Amino acid sequence: MGETFARTTALDAAFHMHTYARKPVMFVRGSGMRLYDDDGREYLDFTSGIGVVNLGHAHPAVAAAVSAQMERLVHVSNLFYVEHRDELAERLVGLFGGDARVFFSNSGAEANEGAIKLARRWGKARHGETCTKIVTAERSFHGRTLATLAATGQPSKQEAFEPLPAGFVHVPLNDLAALAEALTDDVCAVLLEPIQGEGGVFPCTHEYLTGARRLCDERGILLMFDEVQTGFFRTGAAFAWQGYGVRPDVMTLAKGMANGMPIGAVLAQCDVADAFQPGDHGSTFGGGPVVCAAALATIDALEEGRLGENAGRVGAYLREGLEGLAAATGAITEVRGCGLMVGITLNRPVAVAAAASALESGVVMLSVGDSILRFLPPLVCSTAEVDTLLGILSAAIGDS
Numbered sequence: 250m251g252e253t254f255a256r257t258t259a260l261d262a263a264f265h266m267h268t269y270a271r272k273p274v275m276f277v278r279g280s281g282m283r284l285y286d287d288d289g290r291e292y293l294d295f296t297s298g299i300g301v302v303n304l305g306h307a308h309p310a311v312a313a314a315v316s317a318q319m320e321r322l323v324h325v326s327n328l329f330y331v332e333h334r335d336e337l338a339e340r341l342v343g344l345f346g347g348d349a350r351v352f353f354s355n356s357g358a359e360a361n362e363g364a365i366k367l368a369r370r371w372g373k374a375r376h377g378e379t380c381t382k383i384v385t386a387e388r389s390f391h392g393r394t395l396a397t398l399a400a401t402g403q404p405s406k407q408e409a410f411e412p413l414p415a416g417f418v419h420v421p422l423n424d425l426a427a428l429a430e431a432l433t434d435d436v437c438a439v440l441l442e443p444i445q446g447e448g449g450v451f452p453c454t455h456e457y458l459t460g461a462r463r464l465c466d467e468r469g470i471l472l473m474f475d476e477v478q479t480g481f482f483r484t485g486a487a488f489a490w491q492g493y494g495v496r497p498d499v500m501t502l503a504k505g506m507a508n509g510m511p512i513g514a515v516l517a518q519c520d521v522a523d524a525f526q527p528g529d530h531g532s533t534f535g536g537g538p539v540v541c542a543a544a545l546a547t548i549d550a551l552e553e554g555r556l557g558e559n560a561g562r563v564g565a566y567l568r569e570g571l572e573g574l575a576a577a578t579g580a581i582t583e584v585r586g587c588g589l590m591v592g593i594t595l596n597r598p599v600a601v602a603a604a605a606s607a608l609e610s611g612v613v614m615l616s617v618g619d620s621i622l623r624f625l626p627p628l629v630c631s632t633a634e635v636d637t638l639l640g641i642l643s644a645a646i647g648d649s
């Protein structure tokens with residue numbers, strides 16, 4: 250452990266609010282799937298910074314786009330036109346397909362805040378003043394701001410911060426009867442992650458999303474997908490809903506959008522988006538030229554590298570390998586996910602210890618609660634890197 254690391258941990262303990270339980274490593278450099286700590290030790294990253302650097306670390310095209318724009322113009326506000334913002338909006342609408350409009354935020358929580366405000370504004374205009382409720386799923390995660398925390402279906406994250414904003418109802422995932430029952434006249438929207446990420450990688454079934462679409466259409470309300478984690482080719486398609494063939498009215502994005510630069514977005518069908526009037530919503534930093542240049546370079550590189558196809562192929566190989574490990578060891582009770590968004594449930598509460606042991610062996614992975622491990626590598630991940638993961642994981646589970 251170097252002197253710099255010791256100084257950093259001391260400063261962290263003294264001067265940061267204690268909101269994060271950090272792991273005992275300081276990363277100083279990255280390239281593709283690889284991270285390097287302050288001692289020069291190499292790690293394989295199966296987290297992408299929690300589903301963010303889909304292109305891999307320090308992608309040169311993104312670095313070049315950011316630095317070129319930094320040297321030209323960094324910020325002027327949303328009161329003026331700037332380069333890249335409109336081109337990016339057009340690009341996102343192209344990926345979404347059909348007529349839609351975009352609002353740019355700085356994060357996933359802010360994108361969801363925007364979607365919640367839009368749904369309420371639309372619901373009141375369409376169905377009357379009391380039509381403001383939003384139905385979300387148990388175990389969902391939509392952010393840490395007060396409204397998105399209220400939308401989140403995890404009481405353990407909410408209780409310390411009550412009272413939370415009213416107007417959110419939670420239903421069990423993949424239970425269509427429960428969803429139908431929750432859709433009372435005061436509900437304006439259903440908000441779902443197509444695959445729950447922070448909750449531990451729990452996919453919606455095809456039947457559930459199709460049924461949710463049908464129910465929303467029957468009631469004349471909005472179906473909104475939180476694609477903050479599933480977006481930008483993580484599950485194979487540009488957005489996870491495209492893999493399901495179930496189109497939302499509103500979609501939120503962030504994480505993988507600019508390969509690590511902070512940006513988020515709300516997309517909505519034009520007739521819904523037009524519920525927002527000038528002055529209804531805004532952001533100082535949202536849609537600035539530097540992050541928009543980074544996002545355009547990111548989308549170009551994701552498409553040129555056909556990384557969605559790689560995510561589908563290598564993700565299937567990873568799930569197969571994990572199934573093999575489950576059969577061989579009995580230590581894994583379930584393998585879930587799509588593309589390179591994969592989770593496993595262990596037969597014992599050793600997820601934290603297993604992730605710590607893997608980190609010591611040079612592989613970075615995420616634990617959820619006591620018995621779930623998650624794998625969200627950059628979409629450039631190869632089958633050889635999956636083989637390395639499987640070897641280290643097998644030992645880590647065995648030792649824990």
Ligand SMILES: Cc1ncc(COP(=O)(O)O)c(C=O)c1O
Binds near residue numbers: 357442479
């Ligand atoms: C599905 C989903 N929605 C929203 C968020 C919140 O995003 P952010 O941390 O950028 O506010 C996350 C973050 O993990 C997420 O996974």
